Amino acid sequence: MSTDPLSLDVYVAPMRPYASPDQLGEGEVATWAPSSSTLISGPTEGILIDALLTFDNADQIAEMAKRSGKNITGVYITHGHGDHWLGLARLLEHFPDARGFAAPEVAARAAWEADIDKKTGYWTSRFPGELPETPVLPEEISDDEIMVDGQVVNLIHIGQGDIDGSTIFHVPAADAVVAGDVVYNNVHMMFYEADAAKREAWIASIDAIAALNAKTVVAGHKSVGAADLPENTLAVSQQYVRDFNASAKDAGTVEDIVNRMLELHGERDQPHTLWISARAEIARRA
Ligand SMILES: [Zn+2]
Secondary structure (H helix, E strand, C coil): CCCCCEEEEEEEEEEEEECCCCCCCCCCCEEEECEEEEEECCEEEEEECCCCHHHHHHHHHHHHHHHHHHEEEECCCCCCCCHCCCCHHHHHCCCCCCEEEECHHHHHHHHHHHHHHHHCCCCCCCCCCCCCCCCCEEEEEEEEEEEEECEEEEEEECCCCCCCCEEEEHHHHHHEEECCCHCCECEECCCCCCCCCHHHHHHHHHHHHHCCCEEEEECCECCCCCCCCCHCCCCCHHHHHHHHHHHHCCCCHHHHHHHHHHHHHHHEEHHHHHHHHHHHHHHCCC
8 A cells, every 4th residue: 555645736717707697686707606526546546526617627737737747537526516527528529438426326416417407408508618518427426435546535425515415535645635525715605406404414414523623624626726634624615504594584685695695705606506505595485
């Protein structure tokens, strides 16, 4: 067994505009959240966590990985949302010997998203000309221990994040967790699919990450330059969930929720996500 520690490199795709079909609120701008992909590497080998979305995202991730000089053995996906895996087709063109992998629950959700896109153009209409015509789906893996230069990276079925069936990657040899969309770092959190009950489960998922006591925690959505620290990602994400619960509790309108949350969390990137969360919350009451 190697005793060389593993190290992490994180690429962050900046917040950017996209073609939103939503009826926007007063002052709302349709942007896509800044998003991360992480290289976990030892002396000779590396794996990537998340492939992100567009051709450009994948090219930038590939550049980071090639710069490292490591042999990329696989790309692993945290959860099934298209903005974390649709970049796989392009990314694997850069690394023809590598393959894309995910836990069965993640692979199943990814397949569902590909199907929805075929039927409704959900993703391709939002990013015209920037996505593959035929997506490459991650392959199901059954072994939760991934080897990188003789060190174990553990895939953990954490459950509820911004969707259920989310996974995270614990890297004991780097004292790090790559947490996907179970935590956010200075970015508004997405509650489109997370009602009040799921938000309680989400808080518990973050407790489970905190129990790993890692020194580094990488959020799936983070501001460019934000430090990947527990204090930027764990309790603050839980507090954001609780503040949303409180803001939504007796709010009459979408704007009520947005304004209350902006007072508390106005420094975060991606207020468009807050609008989407608020619209979903009000719609759930109807
Ligand atoms: Zn996401």
